[in-house]
Amino acid sequence: MDGLEPIPETATWVTQRLAEVLGYTRLFPPQRQALEAGVERGESLLVAAPTGAGKSFIALVACANALATRGGRAFYVAPLRSIAQEKYAEFRVLEKLGFKVRVSIGDYTEGPPDADVIVSTYEKLDAMLRSHPGLTDEITVLVVDEIHMVGSPDRGPALEGLIARLLSTSSPPQIVALSATIPNAEEIAEWLSARLVKSGWRPVPLREAVFKDYRLHYPDGSERSVRRLTGLPDVDLAWETIEGGGQALVFTQSRRRAASLAKRAADRLGLSDAECREVGRELGRGGWGPASLREELAKLASRCVAYHHAGLPMQARTTVEDAFRRGVLKVVYSTPTLAAGVNLPARRVIVDDYYRYSGGVKVPIGVGEYKQLAGRAGRPGYDVEGEAVIVAHGYDSPRELIDYYILGEPEPVESRLGGLRGLRHMILGLTASGAANSIEGVSRVLKATLYNVQRSLSRRLVERAVKDLREWGLVEVNGKSITATPLGVEVARLYLDPENVPIVRSVASKVRVEDELSLLYLVTLSPDMTLLPSPPREARKVLEEAYRRSPHITELVDPYDEEDVRRLKTALVLFSWVNEDSDDEIYEAWGVAPGDLAAAVDTAEWIASSLSRIAVELGLPEDARGLLRVMALRIKYGVREELLQLVQIPGVGRVKARLLYNAGYRSLHDLASAKVQDLLRIKGVGPATVKNIMEALGRSGEASHLDRLADAEKKGLAAFMED
Secondary structure: OOOOEEOOOOOOHHHHHHHHHHOOOEEOHHHHHHHHOOHHHOOOEEEEOOOOOOHHHHHHHHHHHHHHHHOOEEEEEEOOHHHHHHHHHHHHHHHHHOOOEEEEOOOOOOOOOOOOEEEEEHHHHHHHHHHOHHHHHHEEEEEEOOHHHHHOOOOHHHHHHHHHHHHOOOOOOEEEEEEOOOOOHHHHHHHHOOEEEEOOOOOOOEEEEEEEOOEEEOOOOOEEEOOOOOOOHHHHHHHHHHHOOOOEEEEOOOHHHHHHHHHHHHHHHOOOOHHHHHHHHHHHOOOOOOHHHHHHHHHHHOOOEEEEOOOOOHHHHHHHHHHHHOOOOOEEEEOHHHOOOOOOOEOEEEEOOOEEEEOOEEEEOOHHHHHHHHOOEOOOOOOOOEEEEEEOOOOOOHHHHHHHHHOOOOOOOOOOOOOHHHHHHHHHHHHHHOOOOEHHHHHHHHHOOHHHHHOOOOHHHHHHHHHHHHHOOOEEEEOOEEEEOHHHHHHHHOOOOOOHHHHHHHHOOOOOOOOHHHHHHHHHOOOOOOOOOOOHHHHHHHHHHHHHHOHHHHHOOOOOOHHHHHHHHHHHHHHHHHOOOOHHHHHHHHOOOHHHHHHHHHHHHHHHHHHHHHOHHHOOOOOHHHHHHHHHHHHHHOOOHHHHHHHOOOOOOHHHHHHHHHOOOOOHHHHHOOOHHHHHOOOOOOHHHHHHHHHHOOOHHHHHOOHHHHHHHHHOHHHHOOO
16 A cells, blocks of 8 residues: 555644554555645545545544534534444544544434434434524534535435535534545535545555456456356356455346346355355344345355345345455345445456446446446455456447446536425425525525536526425515424424425325325325335236225325326335234235335334324324324334334334234233243243343343343253253
8 A cells, every 4th residue: 555654743632642543653645635635623625535545534533623622513424324324333433532422313303412423314414403403503523425425316405405504604614525436526625615635546456347258358458368167257257356365246237136146156156164154044043024035145145145235124234244344255246225335345346237227218327336336346454456347248349338437537416406396395494494584594505505506596496496385384485584384394393395295285185094004105195205116017916905905095096107006005015014914925915125115114104203293284184193193103113003012112023012912911011010931931932022021111130030041042052051
């Protein structure tokens, strides 16, 4: 790793102490550049440097120095919960400097934790500022991970609005924005009023090539042959890497292809060892998802191969990631979501597919996305070189792919705030929190957006957004003043899309709130809802099943609208979930992967709970409040109403709650007088669960002697035979 330099003597005592705690004696070039650019002195920076170039240390330096010299709070925001959790583990090093660190990624209505450093997501911090506007003045430094996400259609508007709000204050905080790929870095730095730290330095050099006809073609015109073992490019490229003592990540565009290629590779590679078999056993006994999926992934892992995508539950993804980091798994097939999430480098990255279907048409992925995939190549401390290989398709020539992807510039980051949806959301948030109480105040914040820098916001578009909010009863406009109504304040605090209001009002008179499926369908109508995919061939099944369960659903659903069919399918899957169908039953009936089910459940719980607070104002009957509140809890836990008391005991999930209920323990009152021995006799309710029940009910004395039994339960039969 050439170019490393000692920590400068001019570094602050805070930076030197941080480096000491981390065991750093030398700095990477981008880290040195950041110090020279004034990150310790509170200068805002845009750091554009490859993955692994030490951007996290720059963020830590910014937070530690800001808190030590200026006080207040430091926020680190990331696009995904998984990234936030990973960064929280990294940022806990600041506790050794005396700062309290917390992660906050839950309920949008929760306030900020009592901490000096808070790791969160873009949307969660935005929601915190809406509910607690005084927090704006407490933020001393804001670190924005993956700043290029401001160009994302889904996440971009919230992030841009959050940053613009802070930039428009009288004393903006220090902003440290991080990215690996950002071609128009100068423009983004200008928007942020930040100094640019731009570096192409990598701790592990990256070599890129195109594979075709069993030859690797490099940008300099050189070529190298690859041994043909199976005739399958991904397998033979992975095998070459494994033979050299490395690991391979293979990126493909669909979940189905990732799984099928992984199974094919496991068969052809024929790998297995004790560590892989242990990972397989861990996945097999994990208790997550459908048994068929669990068995499939466990079998693959035992042969040192796995696949990874958002359809897998977090537990399975984390197990695969950890095993790959430890060098146990040799090949992982993944969709591009992995490249946008956790840090998981490999010696060789194989881009198996660079086309994806968009609107039914096959189109190539962007250069920026390819760069994100390629950036995963090379493990610091293990590899002297990382390699990214594009597998050429059909008539695509190596030269074309080299020129377009390897030598090409990523697409510039462009604002996505120009649509009405993002603009309405932002304006309502500003007025509801008191950040702007006049058209002039709203305009001041909008002028601080990237969109205004790049295109200049249309006055007509802003007027249309305000007009919609006024017509929906969310804001009042008197002359030049604009204030949020009580309903507007609540919608903003709940972080709901304002369009929920007219959508729910339009069907309020038709919804039978006492009918479970109708109530769930109402939840899926929200523009915030994560809808499950539903192929056209499934439409008839969806409609027939819905009408069988709730005939009057015809009053709400347009059977010829594909989006409506997706909403209805999502409602049916949620219906199965709250009526305690197992993951296996849901997977078999609807083909819904556990990760997708978890995402739908998480979003539906939030929407149902939020709608319960404004139900009457939206035209729903009075009893809708309570019904939606109960439904939100049922969605959260996946149970019928009678189990709600039991599942709220820590460690008692939906399955064990049903076992307890069926055994006659139907309330906390019943459990309060239950004998430990009687609970242990219930098949499927083990010592660990009984211990949790005893502790929850304040019977800690009885819980303590269950420790050995609970420990033995985890270890298996041999533990019961120990003295």
